[in-house]
Every structure is written in C-alpha cells, then in structure tokens.
Amino acid sequence: MEQLGTVTIIGVGLIGGSIGMALRSERLAARVVGVGRNAEALRQAVDRGLIDEATTVPEEGVRSAEVVLVCTPVDRIPGDVCRAAAAAPGDALIMDAGSTKRKIVEAVEADPSGRDSFVGAHPIAGSERSGAANARAGLLRGRACVLTPTGRTPADLVRRARAFWANLGARVVEMSPGDHDEVLAYTSHLPHAVAAALALSVPAPWQSLAAGALRDGTRVAAADTDLWTAIFRDNRGPLLKALGSFQDRVAALKYAVMTDDADAIRDWWEQARKLRTLLEERQSPPGGMD
C-alpha cells in the first residue's frame, strides 16, 4: 500500500484522534495535521502522538492535504467540509465521519467547492466516552465504515475513500445516504434513545438496587448531550419511524402482561431472544475483533 502524504483531521476528538493515532502508528500518512478550536487541546494531542502538528486555522491545516477528514459534530460538518474544500488542493479527498448522512451530503453537494471532492463516510465505532483522551489506534479495526457516494461523486474519489478506510482495518460498506440514515436510526440512534429513556425511568434512590441489566442498558446515555441532540434533529424522520416500531413492541408486551397471556409473553420474549442470539453471532465473527 502506498503511503499518503498529508492527512488533515478537523476535530481531534474520540474519532478524529483515534484515526490520527492509527495513521501515525501504522505509517499510513507522511504527516497528520490536526485542526481544532482549542490550542491547548491540540498541543496535548501532539504530545500524546495523535497528530504530528496542529493549527486552529482550517485553511492553513488543509493547504497541502491529500486527504481531509472532518470529524466534527453533525450540525457543523457541512460548513466545515465546504470551508476545507475551498482551501484544500483541487485533488484532495474530503470525507466526514458523521453519524448521519442525508442532510450532510445534500448540503455539501449544493456547494460548488464541496461537490467534487467529497465522499460521505461513517465509521461505525464510538463510545459514550468522547474526547481525544479516550482515543485509541485500534478503534476502527474490524468495524464497519459506511461510504455514501451519490451519482455525482467521482468514481476515483470513491476508490481512494475505500482504500483509506480499508487500510485502517475497517470493513467498507456502500449505501445511499438515505438508506444509511434509515438503517442507523434503528441500529444506533434508537438504542441511544432507549438507553436514555431507561435511565430517565428509574428513580435515583432506587439505583443502588440495580444490577447489570440497568447498567448495560443505560451505558450510552452517558454520551455527550449536544452531540446527540444534533444527531436526533438531523435524522428526525427515520428516528421517528424507529421509535414508532419500538413503541409497538413495548405495547405488545404490556398488553400480554396486562391480560396475563403466558403464551404471548413467552412468544414475545423468545423472538427477542433469537434476534439477540443472532446479533451476538454476527458481532463476534470467528477470530474477529471486539
């Protein structure tokens, strides 16, 4: 595999920092430049080896970039991508790492400088512990990364994007931005909403009598408020559909319990148990990573 020249990461948090760390430790790029708003945080990211150098001025950071990765919250991504596209070399590949895709891709494609250099990307990895302090080089290894090229995306950019994520150890999947958002509403945004609703339902004084079910079921509710507010707003339609499906399942159990229908409760649980068992098998391929 050929080494990349300069890779510029805009937003050196959990995802951006982990990608920087992986690019450096595996020598996939000659130079990794970090762009952020907080100079002190950037200095620490350099000290910790997440990036080689840093700047608070995006135009400076992307000036000689071969690849630019925008790893900011979803509501800032379109602006950050277009600003980078306007200042980066004409042949730079610009990608994001946002949890939603349709609105981002639409906004970038409406911009003349964004359109010809952008491939939407979503590496499906993360943690309720955000921030560069939790970055680790192996975060993406074995994970799926969804690319969302459109009819307008130059084929050569898609090839370069695919190679970039594959070199980081991710399993690359291509989907339309709309399909991505519908699937992720169910596989990620709904589980986050459910975890938070569960955390809200248990009176605080009773928490001391909770066991693993409540702890695991609410883990991701510890995630950043602004980040998730932006994701929920950005993916409203699909999220509402997913919430509706979920509400139907809860209502079905409630009715079965209310009518003390043993067979209905058993069938409901058994179907859930089978789906959960399938999920466990899919998430743990033989010899695969966590």
Next chain:
Amino acid sequence: MEQLGTVTIIGVGLIGGSIGMALRSERLAARVVGVGRNAEALRQAVDRGLIDEATTVPEEGVRSAEVVLVCTPVDRIPGDVCRAAAAAPGDALIMDAGSTKRKIVEAVEADPSGRDSFVGAHPIAGSERSGAANARAGLLRGRACVLTPTGRTPADLVRRARAFWANLGARVVEMSPGDHDEVLAYTSHLPHAVAAALALSVPAPWQSLAAGALRDGTRVAAADTDLWTAIFRDNRGPLLKALGSFQDRVAALKYAVMTDDADAIRDWWEQARKLRTLLEERQSPPGGMD
C-alpha cells in the same frame, strides 16, 4: 464466624451453583447438598466442585439441613419451599433466591410448615448466561441481597439469614416484599423488557451495521424465556407501572423530535445523562467490586 452444618441447595443453576461454590471455597458450610431433577447435571455439579453431594429427592436432600436455599424459577419456588419445610429439621432456615417476592412470600406464609422457617431473599446478581456451567464463586460478592421478612417472620431467622448472605460477601438490605417488587420492577424487570423490545425492533439484516449501543442495550434479552415469562407474570402490577413510566419518557422524546424542539431534546438527554452518571458512580464505589 461459625461454620454452618449442612446447606442444601434446591436448583443448582447459575445462582444455586455459584452459592454452592462460594460456600465450599470459603468453607462456610461443612457440607453442601444439591437437589435437582437431572441426575447427570447434578453429577457434573459435584465434579465441578459446586456441591459436595447430590440427590433428585428433595426430602432426602433437606433431611439434616441447617439452611435450605431454593433457587428454582419463581413459579416453582412456593411449592419447593413448602415441600422442603415439611421435610427439613424444625429449626432449619429456608430461603429462596427469586427475583420477585410478594406472591412467593404470601404463598409460603399461607402454608403452616413454610411460615415458621422461611425468609424471602433476592440476591441481585445474575447473568443472561444461565445454568451451572456459568457459576462462579464470586457472583454475589459486593452485590446487594434483599431480605423480605414480614411481621410473622421469627427475629432469630432474620438474624441467621442476614449473617448467611453477609458471609457470602453480599450487602444485605431489608424491605417489605411489596416494596421489593416495586423497586425491582424498575431496576431489573423493566431493563429486561426494554432490552427485548429493542432486540425485536431492529430488522435482522441490519444487525451487521450495529455497534456497541445495540449490543449492550440488548444483552440481557439473551436470557432464558421461561424464567422471564414467569417473572413478568409474577410481578404484573409493578411491571405495568414501570412500563407506563418508560412509555411516557419515550413519548416525550418522540414529541420533542417531531416538533424539532432543540431545547426539549437537549433537556431530555441531559437529565438522562445525569442519572446515568449517578448510576455509574453508585455502581462503582471506590475499591468496590464489579
């Protein structure tokens, strides 16, 4: 601490097997007898050191017991307790380990032989992986164990029950059977119902694009179907109330997303995040166990 004589465990699964293992490894009992329906499984439990000896006949197993622990599914506990009480020495302490308490305690107290020897107990520990094969001696260490004595329970029995669980490393809490069931509906039964509803909501073909949020959020949906059908039926009233509270929280988010009310979404998430942070602090006391 004084060593117990014979402790008899009826139902040598995850909980019963783990207690047997702990009693033996810490020499808390002179002899641990296991009672079950499957002779081959009992033989394996002896081989694996969970119990010293075994029988498929409860009356034989409890004949010289100082303590009897009934670790069968909640719908079988009252019958198993009364049968043991009728055959055990008059001064034996009989306890269960069921996830619900009100119906069990009422049924046992309605029985003349059960009434004077029983203390309801619920060690709050478990796993979606049931069965003796997953037993481990440390399962109860640092966990809460709720005792539910009533006005009819002899005080001396309660003292012995408290000492028994404390010696296993559990933190003993006393509550009425009804209070126990209301709290556990929220801290355990609801999280199980929510995990299963979440597993049911995600179409199987999309599971490959799931990350940690879905996996963690559905983990306990892998638990045994009959076990959870019995718990949901046994604790209908409190569970329906908990499901109602939860439905209200989901509906509040849905309305905030539908109306694209950024402040409402942010406040909703932020309150959940704070409760989840509090839970994490409570569940991880300094120097405490997992």
